[in-house]
Amino acid sequence: xxxxxxxxxxxxxxxxxxxxxxxxxxxxxxxxxxxxxxxxxxxxxxxxxxxxxxxxxxxxxxxxxxxxxxxxxxxxxxxxxxxxxxxxxxxxxxxxxxxxxxxxxxxxxxxxxxxxxxxxxxxxxxxxxxxxxxxxxxxxxxxxxxxxxxxxxxxxxxxxxxxxxxxxxxxxxxxxxxxxxxxxxxxxxxxxxxxxxxxxxxxxxxxxxxxxxxxxxxxxxxxxxxxxxxxxxxxxxxxxxxxxxxxxxxxxxxxxxxxxxxxxxxxxxxxxxxxxxxxxxxxxxxxxxxxxxxxxxxxxxxxxxxxxxxxxxxxxxxxxxxxxxxxxxxxxxxx
Numbered sequence: 001x002x003x004x005x006x007x008x009x010x011x012x013x014x015x016x017x018x019x020x021x022x023x024x025x026x027x028x029x030x031x032x033x034x035x036x037x038x039x040x041x042x043x044x045x046x047x048x049x050x051x052x053x054x055x056x057x058x059x060x061x062x063x064x065x066x067x068x069x070x071x072x073x074x075x076x077x078x079x080x081x082x083x084x085x086x087x088x089x090x091x092x093x094x095x096x097x098x099x100x101x102x103x104x105x106x107x108x109x110x111x112x113x114x115x116x117x118x119x120x121x122x123x124x125x126x127x128x129x130x131x132x133x134x135x136x137x138x139x140x141x142x143x144x145x146x147x148x149x150x151x152x153x154x155x156x157x158x159x160x161x162x163x164x165x166x167x168x169x170x171x172x173x174x175x176x177x178x179x180x181x182x183x184x185x186x187x188x189x190x191x192x193x194x195x196x197x198x199x200x201x202x203x204x205x206x207x208x209x210x211x212x213x214x215x216x217x218x219x220x221x222x223x224x225x226x227x228x229x230x231x232x233x234x235x236x237x238x239x240x241x242x243x244x245x246x247x248x249x250x251x252x253x254x255x256x257x258x259x260x261x262x263x264x265x266x267x268x269x270x271x272x273x274x275x276x277x278x279x280x281x282x283x284x285x286x287x288x289x290x291x292x293x294x295x296x297x298x299x300x301x302x303x304x305x306x307x308x309x310x311x312x313x314x315x316x317x318x319x320x321x322x323x324x325x326x327x328x329x330x331x332x333x334x335x
Contacts, residue, residue, distance in 0.1 A: 020159035025053035091116035097123035105136030109151035124174025133218030176252030187315035234259035240294035
C-alpha cells in the first residue's frame with residue numbers, strides 16, 4: 001500500500017509505504033555522497049539497506065536520547081562532514097526518531113548554508129509529527145529546541161513496517177501525538193482511536209489520517225505564525241515536564257500530561273480515557289517552580305505572554321494568551 005502526499009510550500013513527497021526502505025533510491029536522489037545520521041538503537045539492517053542504495057555513504061551514529069540534540073554533537077557532525085569533504089551537491093539522510101530528524105535537519109540547513117535533507121522516521125512519534133513540516137532544532141542551556149530553523153526536507157519516507165521492532169511504550173508515545181492532533185482537529189480520528197483496537201489493519205489508516213492533518217496545517221503556516229500553533233497543544237507544560245523529569249518520561253508522555261492542563265472538564269475526561277487505553281500517564285508529581293522557570297523561557301513566549309492552545313470540545317480549539325502568573329494558577333490548580 002502506498003500513499004503519495006505532495007506538499008505545496010516545498011513540493012516534496014511524503015511516501016507512506018510498507019517495506020519501503022528497500023525502495024529508498026526510487027524516492028530519494030541517492031546518486032551522490034550521502035551522510036546517514038542515525039542512532040545506536042537503529043537496527044543495522046535498516047542502515048545497510050539504505051546505504052547499499054547510495055553512490056557513496058558515510059554513517060554517523062549518535063547516542064539515543066534528547067541529550068544528543070546539543071551544540072556539542074552538532075559541532076562533531078559538522079567536523080565530520082568537513083573532514084570527509086561533503087559539498088553542496090551532497091545530502092543528509094536521517095534514519096531514526098525525532099531526535100535524529102531534528103538534529104540532522106538542522107545540520108543540513110546550516111552546512112554550507114543548506115544542503116539536501118531526506119528523512120526516514122523510524123518511530124511512530126516521528127512519523128506522524130516531527131518528520132513533517134520542516135522544523136529542525138537543537139537544545140541549548142537546558143531549553144528544548146531553542147536553536148533551530150524551518151528547513152523543508154526534499155522527501156520523507158514513512159515505512160510502517162519498521163514499527164514492528166518498537167516496544168509497546170514507544171508506540172504509545174507516538175499515539176500521544178495522534179491524540180493531540182485528533183483532540184484539536186478531528187472528532188473522527190478521535191473516535192477511531194477510541195473505538196478501534198490497534199492492529200496491523202488499523203495502524204495504517206490512523207497514521208495516514210494523522211499525517212494528512214499535520215500536512216494540511218504545516219503547508220498553510222510553514223513558519224508557525226498562526227494556524228500551526230495548534231500543534232503546540234499539550235507542549236507548553238509538556239516540554240517543561242520533559243526537561244525537568246530527567247528522562248523518566250518520553251516526549252509523548254509529557255505531551256499527554258500537558259494536554260490535561262488546557263482542556264475543559266468534558267474534553268479532559270475524554271482525553272484521560274484515551275490516555276488510559278494506550279497506557280499513557282494521566283498524572284505526574286512535578287516541581288512547580290522549575291516548570292514555571294522553564295515555561296518562562298519557552299520559545300512560544302511573546303513579550304510577557306505565552307500563547308497556549310485550549311480544547312473546549314474535542315475536534316476544535318481556541319488560542320489563549322496567558323501571563324506566567326495565569327499559568328501558575330493553572331498549574332497550582334492541577335490537571
